[in-house]
Amino acid sequence: MKTNRMKKRIQGYMDSKKLGEPKxxxxxxxxxxxxxxxxxxxxxxxxxxxxxxxxxxxxxxxxxxxxxxxxxxxxxxxxxxxxxxxxxxxxxxxxxxxxxxxxxxxxxxxxxxxxxxxxxxxxxxxxxxxxxxxxxxxxxxxxxxxxxxxxxxxxxxxxxxxxxxxxxxxxxxxxxxxxxxTFELPLAILILTKLQIVKLSQLMKCQKYVIFLLFVLAAILTPPDVISQIMLGLPLTLLYEIGVLGAAIVTTKRKQRVDYDAKSCRQA
Incomplete structure (x- = not known):
């Protein structure tokens, strides 16, 4: 009797795990x-x-x-x-x-x-x-x-x-x-731009404030001396600029795609 009950429970569990059923x-x-x-x-x-x-x-x-x-x-x-x-x-x-x-x-x-x-x-x-x-x-x-x-x-x-x-x-x-x-910064900017969470105009407008915050972040992450902070702050600034460049490319491609779709709709 106990064996049959156990088999039924196992079968019920397997049935609930059918392929394609969301978790x-x-x-x-x-x-x-x-x-x-x-x-x-x-x-x-x-x-x-x-x-x-x-x-x-x-x-x-x-x-x-x-x-x-x-x-x-x-x-x-x-x-x-x-x-x-x-x-x-x-x-x-x-x-x-x-x-x-x-x-x-x-x-x-x-x-x-x-x-x-x-x-x-x-x-x-x-x-x-x-x-x-x-x-x-x-x-x-x-x-x-x-x-x-x-x-x-x-x-x-x-x-x-x-x-x-x-x-x-x-x-x-x-x-x-x-x-x-911090070397993940360009990738993070690219993903946020791709998802339209941030815009290229926002990145350009807030550039000087972001650079200031990057140096503050460098001061927090590195040992407490100015040279270490500068040595991290400068690469962070360069990485941010690379991220902005990637965001500009993503934005340009998105605009071209939207213009192409709009043109196709007008021709149709």
Whole structure:
């Protein structure tokens, strides 16, 4: 008897999951919860693997800009070197896990999209990933080295630099992650323009105010010194201008399409 009841319940559940039947809000929330859980787990897995296998090697690579300049790296607390290795491991875990998290998020979104929408949004996801990586590389390979040169050599021979490993790693993390995130600015502007949430005229009219706010944002995201803020503020301004250029192209194409449709209607 119990077996028959169980079979009926399973059959009823399967009937409620027929192909094409839309999911309820609760089912969508449960699916999104799985995405969040996957993101946390994959980051933790990468963190553990990196920390156990190559954290010391990565720390030596991260410290190379100082070593190449003959700057002594010290630790002033018993657990400071250990903490620095954990920070570096976590940073690289986020960077390596980012494509997997993005892929899982895409698997959550894709079933609700048409084929053309999948192509468009798939391109958006790819560009978002590319911009994030470019932001990280730009920060580390160019801006970070410039910042080190300025801070270390601006003191001249007045004092000998002895930099704490934890403060150095913390500075690097606070420096690089904001660049990765803020490099998404042109894509965000393009999407908002495409959805007609913002207009090109608004972007042009508020340009000087937006640039001021971008420098304020740079001051919030970077370590508390003017040079770091300028080094993030200037690329942000350039990225905003690239976004405005993309918005102008989108607006022009939309206007051409509307004019063509209007002309076709008049001829019909």
């Amino acid at each position: 309820t809000l609760m089912e969508h929330l449960l699916d999104f919860r799985k995405v969040l859980m996957f993101s946390v787990v994959i980051i933790l897995l990468f963190f553990l693997v990196i920390w156990l296998c190559c954290s010391e090697w990565l720390l030596s690579i991260v410290a190379k800009p100082l070593v190449d300049r003959n700057i002594t790296i010290v630790y002033t607390a018993l657990a400071e070197s250990f903490t620095a290795q954990m920070k570096v491991s976590f940073l690289f875990a986020i960077i390596l896990a980012f494509p997997f998290v993005l892929g899982k998020l895409w698997m959550f979104i894709a079933p609700s999209l048409y084929r053309r929408e999948k192509f468009v949004y798939g391109g958006v996801f790819f560009v978002a990933l590319l911009l994030f990586v470019l932001g990280i590389l730009f920060a580390y390979l160019i801006v970070f080295h410039m910042a080190i040169n300025f801070f270390v050599f601006s003191s001249g021979e007045l004092a000998t630099p002895m930099i704490s490993i934890e403060s150095y790693v913390g500075f690097m993390v606070r420096f690089m992650i904001p660049f990765g995130i």
